[in-house]
Amino acid sequence: MSKREPRAAASLPGTLTGLVVAGFGRHVLVETEDGKRVICHPRGKKGQALVGDNVRWLPSQDEGTIEKVDERSNVFYRQDEMRTKSFAANLDQVLILIAAEPEFSESQLTRALIAAEAARIKPIIALNKSDLTEPFGRGWTKLAPYRNMGYEMLSLAIKPKTDTGDANQAQTDTLMALIQGKKTLVLGPSGAGKSSLTNLLIPQAKILTAEISQALNSGKHTTTSTTLYWVDAARSTALIDSPGFQEFGLNHIEPMQLANLMPDFKRHAQNCKFYNCTHLHEPGCGVINEIKSLPSSISAARYRLYGELFEDLSQTRY
Numbered sequence: 001m002s003k004r005e006p007r008a009a010a011s012l013p014g015t016l017t018g019l020v021v022a023g024f025g026r027h028v029l030v031e032t033e034d035g036k037r038v039i040c041h042p043r044g045k046k047g048q049a050l051v052g053d054n055v056r057w058l059p060s061q062d063e064g065t066i067e068k069v070d071e072r073s074n075v076f077y078r079q080d081e082m083r084t085k086s087f088a089a090n091l092d093q094v095l096i097l098i099a100a101e102p103e104f105s106e107s108q109l110t111r112a113l114i115a116a117e118a119a120r121i122k123p124i125i126a127l128n129k130s131d132l133t134e135p136f137g138r139g140w141t142k143l144a145p146y147r148n149m150g151y152e153m154l155s156l157a158i159k160p161k162t163d164t165g166d167a168n169q170a171q172t173d174t175l176m177a178l179i180q181g182k183k184t185l186v187l188g189p190s191g192a193g194k195s196s197l198t199n200l201l202i203p204q205a206k207i208l209t210a211e212i213s214q215a216l217n218s219g220k221h222t223t224t225s226t227t228l229y230w231v232d233a234a235r236s237t238a239l240i241d242s243p244g245f246q247e248f249g250l251n252h253i254e255p256m257q258l259a260n261l262m263p264d265f266k267r268h269a270q271n272c273k274f275y276n277c278t279h280l281h282e283p284g285c286g287v288i289n290e291i292k293s294l295p296s297s298i299s300a301a302r303y304r305l306y307g308e309l310f311e312d313l314s315q316t317r318y
């Protein structure tokens with residue numbers, strides 16, 4: 001039984017190491033150590049490489065095949081009823097970019113945070129459009145529970161309508177300090193300012209995108225792809241752009257795991273009388289006791305979202 005594993009794909013003769021910097025369906029763009037970029041195709045059905053993956057690839061003419069995907073430190077993904085959508089691998093953090101306008105959905109924010117917690121990836125919340133004073137104030141207040149539960153949070157004005165229209169430099173510097181030397185996935189609803197952010201930090205992004213689409217000989221795929229951009233010439237700071245999404249499915253998460261992935265719930269769930277407490281109706285529930293106390297460190301909105309998610313994830317299980 002306990003024979004040794006077969007030698008891990010031996011030394012993979014002839015292969016080169018590389019980093020996946022863009023994904024288009026099953027095809028990827030691999031960056032070599034000296035910065036060259038090569039289109040690679042997966043070998044066989046298995047081994048789909050993701051942006052952020054370190055891979056061994058085998059050159060064939062001017063393209064290549066992915067021979068092996070190195071072990072990942074993490075993968076950020078969502079799972080809807082029908083399928084799993086992996087965003088990227090080996091991330092240092094996820095930047096959840098929301099805006100004063102259009103008003104962000106707290107449900108989507110909570111879902112993205114839970115997915116980050118489940119994948120053990122640090123989330124950062126950025127609220128954009130601070131130049132829109134009134135809606136921004138409302139948004140910032142709505143985010144108070146998330147600041148209180150310890151999430152890193154910053155305000156941005158990436159492309160303000162006011163003054164010169166230039167980004168707020170102090171805010172951008174704060175962001176730069178947070179992403180320095182890291183691989184950061186940018187996630188956010190449509191209209192929050194994702195492309196504005198990419199264009200601000202990577203002025204040549206549009207050209208790069210055009211190059212990639214030309215290399216793949218199809219302009220139409222680029223909008224639905226994921227792309228890693230280096231922010232600095234030394235290639236140590238990376239921003240990963242992902243396509244927008246309508247629904248952020250959490251079907252990979254058990255309802256009973258939820259409270260553990262919500263920092264405001266987790267603390268109080270330790271006080272529950274029953275080890276398998278759902279925090280929905282049980283007597284002696286630490287979470288329910290906290291909700292009833294004034295002031296409560298769990299907001300009414302978060303408790304409602306918890307209930308909805310719990311029901312949602314209980315129904316979709318099969």
Ligand SMILES: Nc1nc2c(ncn2[C@@H]2O[C@H](COP(=O)(O)OP(=O)(O)OP(=O)(O)O)[C@@H](O)[C@H]2O)c(=O)[nH]1
Nearest residue numbers: 129157158159160161190191192193194195196244
């Ligand atoms: N007032 C204000 N508007 C901004 C700011 N940043 C971006 N915008 C505007 O918000 C709109 C959406 O910005 P985008 O960068 O296209 O947003 P996106 O997230 O890429 O949106 P999708 O392409 O739909 O995914 C644009 O009209 C921007 O000019 C800001 O700081 N203040």
Ligand SMILES: [Zn+2]
Nearest residue numbers: 272277279285
């Ligand atoms: Zn409980």
